[in-house]
Amino acid sequence: MEITKIAVELEALSDIMFDRFVDYSEEKRPPDQKLYLGEDNALVLPQENIYAFLFGENPMGCAKAFEGKQGKTYIRIGQSHMFVDEPLIPFLDDGGKPIMFGGFDGKIWIHKGSPRVKKGSLSIKTETKERPVLKMPWNLTFGLAVIKNNYIDENKLFNWFTLGGMQIALGTYRPRWGRFSVKKWEAKEQK
Numbered sequence: 001m002e003i004t005k006i007a008v009e010l011e012a013l014s015d016i017m018f019d020r021f022v023d024y025s026e027e028k029r030p031p032d033q034k035l036y037l038g039e040d041n042a043l044v045l046p047q048e049n050i051y052a053f054l055f056g057e058n059p060m061g062c063a064k065a066f067e068g069k070q071g072k073t074y075i076r077i078g079q080s081h082m083f084v085d086e087p088l089i090p091f092l093d094d095g096g097k098p099i100m101f102g103g104f105d106g107k108i109w110i111h112k113g114s115p116r117v118k119k120g121s122l123s124i125k126t127e128t129k130e131r132p133v134l135k136m137p138w139n140l141t142f143g144l145a146v147i148k149n150n151y152i153d154e155n156k157l158f159n160w161f162t163l164g165g166m167q168i169a170l171g172t173y174r175p176r177w178g179r180f181s182v183k184k185w186e187a188k189e190q191k
Helices: 047-055 062-066 068-081 154-167
Strands: 003-012 044-046 082-084 088-092 108-113 116-119 122-125 129-134 139-147 180-190
Touching: 003 154, 044 047, 047 062, 047 068, 047 082, 047 088, 047 154, 062 068, 062 154, 068 082, 139 154, 139 180, 154 180
Parallel strands: none
Antiparallel strands: 003 139, 003 180, 044 088, 082 139, 088 139, 108 129, 116 122
8 A cells, every 4th residue: 555644834824713613502602612722722723624624515625626526536535545644733833832722812812703694595694703713823734644546646635735725724714714825745655
């Protein structure tokens, strides 16, 4: 089995917004419960967000957005042949240190907005929703592994991350928030 290991570093092009819960109840969640926090309150991005960025269907990820009618095949192959190494990917500052959550201090702030949703043929404004936002600069460093297949290789993934960083992005309310560029991409084939 041939496996390509890829070291990835993403660099922010915009602030990133979080909304951890999809909740249709009447109960309001406080903004700090909408963050993903790891050990010692380090701000993290779960690997599932990378899978959603690449293979999501609603909202659409890179495979669906960029591969047209073959999108479903790319999603199936990608989910079985690609792995993200870290379950929780820490957000890093420009110095490479984890960004810690100690409260809403300006670096991590609360956005208060009233999104519009589509209901039938109407666009309606919903109640104001508070969501936490991480200001730039931020970086994410993680590893990918790809088992050799006929659809997805390191070049396809690089192109998806490059285009998707602007057009799809990470977090919630994307691509308005969570845009990024690829700062580092180093691939090594292993047998």
